[in-house]
Amino acid sequence: MIIVFTYAHPDDAEFLAGGSLAKWVEDGHDVYAICATNGDLGTRDKFITSQNLANMRKNELKEAMKVFGANEPIFLNFPDGLIQKHPDELKEQLVYWFRKLKPNRIVTLDPWKTYEPHPDHISIGKIASEAAVFSCFPLLYPDHLKEGLEPHQPKEIWFMTPMEHKPNRLVDISKTFNKKIEAILCHRSQVEMLADLFVEGADPTHLSDEIKKKLREGLESLLNMVAQAQGSLSNGKIEMAEAFYALKVGAGHFNNEQEIIKEMIGFPLEEPEIH
Numbered sequence: 001m002i003i004v005f006t007y008a009h010p011d012d013a014e015f016l017a018g019g020s021l022a023k024w025v026e027d028g029h030d031v032y033a034i035c036a037t038n039g040d041l042g043t044r045d046k047f048i049t050s051q052n053l054a055n056m057r058k059n060e061l062k063e064a065m066k067v068f069g070a071n072e073p074i075f076l077n078f079p080d081g082l083i084q085k086h087p088d089e090l091k092e093q094l095v096y097w098f099r100k101l102k103p104n105r106i107v108t109l110d111p112w113k114t115y116e117p118h119p120d121h122i123s124i125g126k127i128a129s130e131a132a133v134f135s136c137f138p139l140l141y142p143d144h145l146k147e148g149l150e151p152h153q154p155k156e157i158w159f160m161t162p163m164e165h166k167p168n169r170l171v172d173i174s175k176t177f178n179k180k181i182e183a184i185l186c187h188r189s190q191v192e193m194l195a196d197l198f199v200e201g202a203d204p205t206h207l208s209d210e211i212k213k214k215l216r217e218g219l220e221s222l223l224n225m226v227a228q229a230q231g232s233l234s235n236g237k238i239e240m241a242e243a244f245y246a247l248k249v250g251a252g253h254f255n256n257e258q259e260i261i262k263e264m265i266g267f268p269l270e271e272p273e274i275h
């Protein structure tokens, strides 16, 4: 299966779904990451330039994807914090990449979380969903077809950390949790910003080895708790999980009449499927 993660900032997927990403690569799926920005706002260091930060963060994501064994990441280079100003260009780019990579599954951020304060997370989730629905229509962006691409319909959109829906997919990350941590630690510029959460008074711009060790332990223990909490949604079947809300898209995605009726009456709650 071809799985495409589409998100806003270089570390989004690792924090929210890194265990699943690792598992899918290990299971033999072809996994890609499309990062809409290069994360050039993500610092508290007043002396770094945007360009240096962007280069640093791109390298961090490349390194993380190597830890997973996934494909080299694709950067769309929209300005960090301002995706909402470029909806049409982003949609065109995502339709282009969906037609090129032909994913079966798109994984993105949940744009319908009520208390999501980051506009990039809302924008990417909405636009990635739109692109997944529209990439099958040949009259949309016909220039793509002139370049030799074909219309393509992804079958499912999986929203990471769904807060407003009961998750309907749980991925067992017990065996890939360590890889998730390794990949997150590649994002040094971001992890170090979290230092004072775990070590009181730590200055994120000057961290000793001892503080870095405490930071790693704190992060590991926090993410362990999150994974166990999500795992508990399986009623004891799995210990550590990442939860998703999966939405089937495209004409003909129903297996039977009951599924059509279920969608038309408003997505009633279902038991989560375990992957």
Ligand SMILES: [Zn+2]
Binding pocket: 008, 009, 012, 118, 121
């Ligand atoms: Zn983000």
